[in-house]
Amino acid sequence: MLTVQVVLATHNQHKAAEFQQILGDAVPGLEIVAYDGPEPVEDGVTFAANALIKARTAAAHTSLPALADDSGICVDAMGGAPGIFSARWAGRHGDAEANLRLLLDQLADLPEESRAAHFTATLALVTPAGDETIVEGLWPGRIAPEARGEHGHGYDPIFIPDGYDATAAELGPAVKNAESHRARAFAAVVPALRALVTEG
Structure with missing residues (x-):
């Protein structure tokens, strides 16, 4: 079987490992490859816009189909924040502990029934020819009072x-890996990935 390579447009090793686990055998003939190109400025105002920015950059740099995601946590009582700012909510990009602590502090006085939230993951698949597919996965839930x-x-x-x-x-x-926002978004993009393999 012909193998089609798709570059995963992230330098985040946690995310790359998660995608590999989720991918499994869902798309025979597909090989996810690492991305070592430039990191674009994510200045979009939606998850979809940021995912497209990353996927377009990676596709242009590698001449391969590129898959990118933008994801975050959205709290109902905060109007959907942190949202696209989830990774830098405390001010410095990627400081997960500080982000988590700040969000807990901001919600400290909210009762359980007011702590509804969901994770969002938006995936963009961009081919070198310029074809673009955008899908979304949501994982509903609530914010716990403390980290566990x-x-x-x-x-x-x-x-x-x-x-x-x-x-x-x-x-x-x-x-x-079976139920998360990313897993749900990935399930939605599988048909487009299978089409790449079929066409490849």
């Missing part, structure tokens, strides 16, 4: 998915 669990990363220790009493960081990778 050793698995996952980012806001996982304070996010309790609907249907569970444990945080995403307590549930472990098997549940997360």
Whole structure:
């Protein structure tokens, strides 16, 4: 079988590993390859815009189809914030502990019934020919009063998915890779990835 390469437009190793696990055998003949190109400025005002910026940059740099995501946590009581600013909510990009602590502090006085939130993941698939596919996955839940669990990363220790009493960081990778926002977005993009393999 012909193998089609798709570059994953991220330098985030946690994310790259998560995508590899989620991919599994969903698309035979597809090989996800690492991206070592320039990091674009993510100045979009939506998840979709930022995902497209990254995917377009990676496709142009590598001449390969590129897959990129933009994701974050959205709290209902905060009008959807942190949203696209999730990775730099505390002021410095990628300081997960500070981001998590700030969000907990901001929600400290809210009762459980007012702590609804969801993770959002938007995936963009861009080919060198300029074809673009955008899909979205949502994982609804609520914000826990304190961080719990050793698995996952980012806001996982304070996010309790609907249907569970444990945080995403307590549930472990098997549940997360099956049910998370990223898993749901990936399931939505699988048909487009399969089409690439078929056409390739």
